[in-house]
Amino acid sequence: AQKITQTQPGMFVQEKEAVTLDCTYDTSDQSYGLFWYKQPSSGEMIFLIYQGSYDEQNATEGRYSLNFQKARKSANLVISASQLGDSAMYFCAMREGGTSYGKLTFGQGTILTVHP
Amino acid sequence: EPEVTQTPSHQVTQMGQEVILRCVPISNHLYFYWYRQILGQKVEFLVSFYNNEISEKSEIFDDQFSVERPDGSNFTLKIRSTKLEDSAMYFCASRGQGRPETQYFGPGTRLLVL
Numbered sequence: 065a066q067k068i069t070q071t072q073p074g075m076f077v078q079e080k081e082a083v084t085l086d087c088t089y090d091t092s093d094q095s096y097g098l099f100w101y102k103q104p105s106s107g108e109m110i111f112l113i114y115q116g117s118y119d120e121q122n123a124t125e126g127r128y129s130l131n132f133q134k135a136r137k138s139a140n141l142v143i144s145a146s147q148l149g150d151s152a153m154y155f156c157a158m159r160e161g162g163t164s165y166g167k168l169t170f171g172q173g174t175i176l177t178v179h180p
Numbered sequence: 181e182p183e184v185t186q187t188p189s190h191q192v193t194q195m196g197q198e199v200i201l202r203c204v205p206i207s208n209h210l211y212f213y214w215y216r217q218i219l220g221q222k223v224e225f226l227v228s229f230y231n232n233e234i235s236e237k238s239e240i241f242d243d244q245f246s247v248e249r250p251d252g253s254n255f256t257l258k259i260r261s262t263k264l265e266d267s268a269m270y271f272c273a274s275r276g277q278g279r280p281e282t283q284y285f286g287p288g289t290r291l292l293v294l
Contacts (some may be wrong), residue, residue, distance in 0.1 A: 098283055109223070109271060109285035116281075140281040155223060165211040165235055167225040 066090065068156050068171035076177050077146045083142040084131070085174045093117075097159040098139040099168065100130065102154040105155030112154075115139060146178045184207045184286035186272050192292045193262055201257045201274030201289045210277065212255045213283060214247065214274040216240070229255065262293045 142159035
């Protein structure tokens with residue numbers, strides 16, 4: 065079974081609109097971390113946002129927020145006021161296990177295209 | 181802002197040759213990782229390294245692979261005898277102690293095995 069599932073291969077959004085990228089995860093651990101990374105066409109992996117499994121509030125970082133629904137095992141990324149520079153591949157990832165320095169497991173990614 | 185650096189940015193090699201990919205993690209970080217991404221696919225974990233030893237490795241990380249921290253700043257991935265299927269983008273990542281637990285990635289080395 066997939067640990068991280070991103071069901072949207074591609075998404076389109078109009079500039080200045082908000083967009084939600086879906087991510088569901090599968091773990092039996094109580095302690096885990098969820099991450100979103102952005103990969104532009106240049107290839108680097110840029111960290112966007114982190115949510116710990118015990119964090120009660122949804123994480124926010126500027127225009128990025130993480131809609132964390134623990135019971136549904138979902139960690140959707142919301143980008144508000146999309147910009148042309150947001151066009152990129154977006155990966156959801158999970159760190160599971162008892163140690164906070166464990167490996168990340170990534171989803172397949174969602175390509176976001178922002179239209180002017 | 182401190183960042184992870186990797187060299188070279190691109191490497192082309194012949195099948196069977198040895199390659200060494202180099203990384204300089206963020207200076208006060210203690211945990212180091214290598215991941216790879218085959219073109220068009222998801223990022224896959226290879227190995228993690230802490231306190232001068234491997235913490236965890238994946239099935240991909242077989243005897244052809246090794247990691248080393250030869251000095252206080254560099255972290256290297258060696259592939260002893262490259263295969264065509266080793267062609268991928270290789271990312272180094274590092275994280276500090278405590279929170280946040282974010283792993284910060286380098287820009288990657290694109291390896292092409294001919």
